[in-house]
Amino acid sequence: MDNLLLDASKFIALTPEAITFLFIVGFIGGLVSGFIGSGGAFVLTPGMMSLGVTGTVAVASNMCHKFPKALVGAIKRFKYGQVDIKLGLIMAGSAGIGVQVGIWIQKMILANYGQAGSNLYVSLSFVAVLVIVGGYVMYDALTGSKEGDAPKVGTLAQRLQKIELAPMMTFKTAGMRISFWFTVPVGFATGMLAATIAVGGFIGVPGMIYVLGASSLVGSATELVVAFVMGLFGTINWAMQGMVDIRLVLIILAGSLLGVQLGAIGTTYVKEHMIKLVMGTIMLIVAVSRGIAVPKYLVDLNLMQVSPSTLAIMDKASFAFMCVALLVGSVIILGSMFKARRADTRAVARAAGGHA
Amino acid sequence: MAHAPSDKKPVAQTIAYGIATTAIYAGVFSFADTITALFAKGALWAAGPIVTVFAVSWVHGQFAHNLWTCLGVTARLPRAEVRPTVQPVARPQVRATLNA
Numbered sequence: 001m002d003n004l005l006l007d008a009s010k011f012i013a014l015t016p017e018a019i020t021f022l023f024i025v026g027f028i029g030g031l032v033s034g035f036i037g038s039g040g041a042f043v044l045t046p047g048m049m050s051l052g053v054t055g056t057v058a059v060a061s062n063m064c065h066k067f068p069k070a071l072v073g074a075i076k077r078f079k080y081g082q083v084d085i086k087l088g089l090i091m092a093g094s095a096g097i098g099v100q101v102g103i104w105i106q107k108m109i110l111a112n113y114g115q116a117g118s119n120l121y122v123s124l125s126f127v128a129v130l131v132i133v134g135g136y137v138m139y140d141a142l143t144g145s146k147e148g149d150a151p152k153v154g155t156l157a158q159r160l161q162k163i164e165l166a167p168m169m170t171f172k173t174a175g176m177r178i179s180f181w182f183t184v185p186v187g188f189a190t191g192m193l194a195a196t197i198a199v200g201g202f203i204g205v206p207g208m209i210y211v212l213g214a215s216s217l218v219g220s221a222t223e224l225v226v227a228f229v230m231g232l233f234g235t236i237n238w239a240m241q242g243m244v245d246i247r248l249v250l251i252i253l254a255g256s257l258l259g260v261q262l263g264a265i266g267t268t269y270v271k272e273h274m275i276k277l278v279m280g281t282i283m284l285i286v287a288v289s290r291g292i293a294v295p296k297y298l299v300d301l302n303l304m305q306v307s308p309s310t311l312a313i314m315d316k317a318s319f320a321f322m323c324v325a326l327l328v329g330s331v332i333i334l335g336s337m338f339k340a341r342r343a344d345t346r347a348v349a350r351a352a353g354g355h356a
Numbered sequence: 357m358a359h360a361p362s363d364k365k366p367v368a369q370t371i372a373y374g375i376a377t378t379a380i381y382a383g384v385f386s387f388a389d390t391i392t393a394l395f396a397k398g399a400l401w402a403a404g405p406i407v408t409v410f411a412v413s414w415v416h417g418q419f420a421h422n423l424w425t426c427l428g429v430t431a432r433l434p435r436a437e438v439r440p441t442v443q444p445v446a447r448p449q450v451r452a453t454l455n456a
Contacts, residue, residue: 006389007396014388064405068413076421080431175439215439235406242398244405247388250381253412258420265424268431344432 011245012052019251021047025326026065026255032329033256034073034263036279037223038201039329040256041066042286043322045198048248050319060238061245062198065252067231069260074224076264082217084173087208088225090180091187095200095230098191106195116300123297125196126290133206134283140210141276157213174214174222186211187226194230201227202283209276216275217267266333269340274332282329289321366422373419380412 012018025047029040041062048058077083110118144152153161153176165179186207194200201223208219238244267275292314298304299311306314384391395404424430 006393010396011392064409068409068417072413072417072420075417170441172441175441177441232406236402239395239402239405240398242396242401244395244402246384246392246395246405246408249405249409250384250412253409253416254381257413257416258423261417261420261424262429265429265431340432 010054010057010243011247014247014251018051021051022248022251023255025323026252027259028255028326028330029252030069030073030256030259030261031263031266031333032259032278032282032326033069033224033227034076034260035220035266035333036201036263036275036282036329037205037220038199038227039282040326041198043326044252046319046322053245053248056238056243057245057248059198060235060241060243061248061252063231063234063238064244064246064249065256067228067235068253069256070224070227070231072257073260073264074221074228076261077221077224077267080221080264080268081173082221082267083225084171084214084218084222085225086169087171087174087183087212087214087218088222089229090169090183091190091204091208091222092226092229094184094187095191095194095204095226096233098188098193098200099195099230099234100191101188102192102195105192113301116297120294120297120301122196123290123294125193127287127294129193129197129203130283130287130290133203134280134287136210137206137276138280138284141273141280144273144276153213154210156210160211161213171214174208174212174218176213178212183212190226191230200230202279205279216272220267220275220279263333266337270333270336274336278329278332281332282325285321285325285328289318289325292321293318365426367426370419370422370426373415373422377412377416377419380415384408 022044025040025043029044032039044062044065045055045058048061049055053061074083074088078085106118106121109121113120157176157178160182161176161178163179163182165181167180168177169180169183170177186204189207190200190204192200193203201220204223204226205216205219208214208222209216214222235244295304295306295314296311299306391404395401395408
């Protein structure tokens, strides 16, 4: 039975604090994922690493918890009529290619510039994508909300939908007809981002909304299908290398399956722009978090001089900002759900009073 | 559309799935080190964590669904409104004419 002893260099000893932390982050990450289609992974991986889990085991375990969570969320939102399975599967196909290209780029950077170069590339990708895409999502959420409830199809999506480039595809749930070739770059970019920063949805959901023309409700729900397919194949890969820590996965799942269903339910209460608002807020706060982490990698590459104590503070501040991003997102989701439910209760009471 | 609370709470299902979830977690964590080491052997042992999380996602997922229903947290709208897909307008076929 010696070979069944747990490899202490690979798998950590669990403490009550670690279990509580993983459960809570799992719940909040699940809540956000159920609502905006992605999220949570960016806190879970560094969170696990801060508990002493090695990078590869953290990434593998995170992915192993992600696909069943996405499956449960997708089924829940499918029942609400929000998931376009055809769009999700097509996106997942090109995302799979994007993941492979993303991994190849990562390996190339790692071979040429070492771990610090790779970390810098990841952080800069985080900051660039999140500031540009997150900023636009936020702008749209803030300006769109003033224009009323009816979500409009963006100008770019309208133009692309008019281009008759075979094969044209009709996505009934998303209510759009667009060339297959326009879904490819969106799916590809989703996969590339998933391989680089582990949160492909930060480009997949805005891509489906602004490039293809899906509503934010359908885009965020369909992203769960993409996350499920990518997560399942990623997990098979990692599990075959023996990198999954099933204990960590089950603890995170305990929280995230509760959260993802609550988040999915939340989408039936709020107006569509709330999904954009939550997504934009989280993306911009995470961008700040990764921006704070950049000097550390510049120091590692001898491109900058910062004292070790300052770097330690910046490291902690970076992680704290990530946690804040999730917390703020969850507060907005729960707050808007609570407001909508209270308004419903009042409406029911008023109607009952009117009939009396 | 106003939220209509359901009349009957699935208490029995919640308890049943709760017990099943607890049993799975108790089973795995009673032999946590051995199971984790086995699942980390790689190759065909990769099926272990995948089958486990599928089982947990079903049992615990059902528990979570019933729990939220019991707590009165249910969806407001049964189904989202589907936006009609704009299909291209068919161009009228031009009939060939012979002007002789």
